[in-house]
Amino acid sequence: MRAPRWKIWAGHVTLLALSAAALLPFLWMLGTSLKADAEVFSPRLQFFPARPVWENYPRALAYIPFARYALNTLLIAALSAVGVTLASSLVAYSFSRLKWPGRDAVFFLLLSTLMLPAQVTMLPVFVVFKTLGWVGTFRPLIVPAFFGSAFFIFLLRQFFMTIPQELSDAARMDGASELDIWRRVMLPLSRPALTTVALFTFMGAWNDFLGPLMYLNDDTMYTLSLGLQQFVTQHGAQWNLLMAASVVMTLPIILLWFLGQRTFVQGVTLTGVKG
Amino acid sequence: MKRREVLRLGAGALAAGALGGCGRRRSGEVLLRYWTGWTGHELQVQRDLIEEFNRSHPGIRVKILCVAGSYQKVPIAIAGGDTPDVCSAVWADQLYGYAARGALTPLDDYLARWGRSLDEWMPGVRRMLRYNGRTFALSTTANSTFIAYNRRIFAECGLDPDRPPQTIAELEEAAEKTTLRDARGNYLRYGLRPGGLQIWARVFGGDWYNEETGAITADHPGNIAALAWLQRWFSRYDIRKMETFEAGFGSLEASTGAFYTGKTAMWQTGEWAGENIRRYAPHLDWGYFPLPPPPGGRKNCVQLGGSVFVMPAACRHKDEAFEFLSWICGHYASRRFCSEIHNIPPLIEAAKAPEFQRIPLMRDAIRLAGGQNAFGPAPVAVWPMYQREIQRAEDRAIHGGGDPAALLREVQQRVQRELEEAKRYAVY
């Protein structure tokens, strides 16, 4: 890698400048979470308070049964991520690497399920889960994940279609079944995409508000985002506590992403070796 | 009593099947599901009250669930047939829509059987809880409307702090005198931002609905006069400049709130302002007065609203549910709840309690809320849409400069049509 020196510098400068903009909200969240009640709405532009109020954190966490909500959220998010990644990659394989009559029509049907606003399907979906007797359990929030998500099926299809056909053909010559090809060729070669899918699903489930609200009828089963909502009291919000809770809620995802993106790099080396 | 035992047995048989995951209950107890939209301190007080109810009512166990933060949960649960037994996550504004569609249990028979009467509630609240000749809700909180003013600023600007405005003309004068601009014409302080066509229309003698004829009266001359007055107000004070100035306001939940720091001389608010000021601006020298009317207008107007308690039609244990409803909206619970959260009790007896009466602000707020000019939402099924249309007309009149009469005529036509249609399908 022999990128010119000026390019490296230009890259760093641009990235640093943009980082500041991107970090702004998080810093603001962090700063607000450490402010005293009266300081929150100070008209002066001040990100961090002179004297940080660390007590906001224990105060915020005491507000709701935090550990329990975190555990509930983790359970839902982790299972959803596993389910969506697994099922979507299988289905995406069918839509990208297998030729079968009617495939493209079915694929468009799959896409079109995303085009109807959720507001109007929410009620009939509720009726479905009610009929199944699942309302009041975690099942409506987890089980559908194991049938794949149209969004991620589309995403993985796009990635699978960039993988050269020769690789599958070579495996097929060696007598590999389609399932083998999916498992041994497709999955290893699309690690960045799979990571993205898992991460997005995890994050979506982690932050989901309406789903848990709709289907959980017992506050011992509530999730963090529902707990977060409880902070917003009737006459406005206690922003410092809200932000403290938001920080605690956001940190795991930041960490997960920071660690998860390692697989991005590994994905590249693999492609390099095999191609 | 027998009836309840039968119900209990029925509930026992149902527990395994229909109730599923959410109906775990101890034997011999009726489990009531209660949903509320209150959060924070209010929620905690509700929890405490419910614990007390559960202790004192051995046959019934109420389980509270906070469902705040979304419009969707309650209608979908009702539509999907998975309702709570008692629900206070319903705004007065939504009440008539639910009632007209048959989603709620009429409470009149239950009130009579439990020896309660709607007459225990303040007259305005009483009207608010009824729809089309039936009672569909009870309430445990009420509120009042008035204008708070900064006595120091009044005195500085040559106004008598002991004689706050009593007419619209005096209000206009006070606003003009207390407004302060810098050399470039930007605000350093303004007098008042009057808020809400809905209530000001009442002040101007207007009305939103005629119960006798069953007609929408959006273009009532009083409503038009009120909107024209608001429009004049905001063109005189330049709404954009006001909003630019307001953008720098802190929340009224902190000591930097605009009224506390003297950025506004007056503040249209409710009785809860008292607690806020005590907490965030304890040294503020302030007073309050009711919304002042124009000649021939209405004095002491109050906008009633807030959360109400209902019993969905699909409630499974109606007798027990009403027993709880009657208790939580009874004198004792209302008195305790309101004194904890600094609201005023809508129950006439509860409002006489010393903890409210010894605070002048609360006493006056109770008098206003209990007066003849306390108005709830217009009792029509299409009220949420009507309310949105009123707000749009207000927005368009004060921001876009539309003709008040024309705007309200438009609202009139649109809402009347929607109402006609709703009536054809109404259950109640």
Add this chain to the structure above:
Amino acid sequence: MRSTERRRNLRALAAGLAFASPWLIGFAIFTAYPICASLYYSFTRYDTLSTPHWVGLQNYMRLLTEDELFWKSLRNTLFMVVFGLPASLVAGLALALLLNMKLRGMALYRTVFYIPSIVPTVASAVLWMWLLNPQIGLINRLLALAGVQGPGWLTDPAWAKPALILMGLWGVGGSMIIYLAGLQDVPRELYEAAEIDGAGGMAKFRHVTIPMLSPVIFFNLVMGLIGTFQYFTQVYVMTQGGPQDATLFYALHLFNRAFTDLQFGYASAMAWILFAITVLATALVFRTSARWVYYPGEMRQ
């Protein structure tokens, strides 16, 4: 000969369906009924609480002929599709290209740029209300430093939508990551081969990066299209459609009709009109895709 071919076809169909079965089964259980139900509701007057009454095409007729807010919200939404969507597509790609450079500390940069998409909506909405605050907001303060009097942003009907687009740019982290995953998948040999052919940076970008990335661009375009047509959460939290209906987007109007007014039939009709528009737009994009989307996996077909 013929029967072997048919047998092969059947086997292909069986394999295809087998792999697609999770979604097919899920569709049958969870999705098919809600879609059909909402289509049915769109021909009824249905308030969610009582049984639906068949009214034929009345909802559709009323929407198209009487509801001025329908048209207004549609126009507002199209504004976002025409201006907001391309802006965020380009910004996401540019950012991903930057983050694909071989620089030290890249893991940290990538994390940083992803943060805006993680922050809970409530938190970021509050932050943006503050950033866009005409008087004390950071953006107008920076503009003032440059001697420019900033607009009223969310309080000004002319500036409210641009303000939302600006906010959208800040949240491109999601699509940025998808681009990034795509960039990581481009085999390095292609670049090396291009270099041997004497290609410069721009030529490599045009002839290697863009074609190899086109499936991902295509994905972001289609999903962006679908998502923009349903733009909702931000305005629901921040503006409720104001000022003067400037941010009344289609999905917000639909939400109001469905959940505030409990006009579920009417809202369903709105949903199906939006569905038709989205299908049309997506189909159009699909038809052009043959010309610009390059799939190495299908090379031999």
